[in-house]
Amino acid sequence: MPKIKTNKAASKRFRRTGTGKWVRRRAFGRHKLTGKSRKRKRTFQGEPVIHHTDMDRVRSLMPNA
DSSP states (O other), X not given: OOOOOOOHHHHHHEEEOTTSOEEEOXXXXXXXGGXXXXXXXXXXXXXXXXXXXXXXXXXXXXXXX
């Protein structure tokens, strides 16, 4: 039986917290920040927890994490 491989694209986008939750980065927060409001840029700092409807999809991409 072969080993189950981790999806490398997913491993670069999601990570697991110490309590077992999955977190992600927010989009549009890397460049061209001069045209964005201060409040909008502040929200890019946080890492939101992945929504429960997407949890099965993330778990199937990252079986070893």
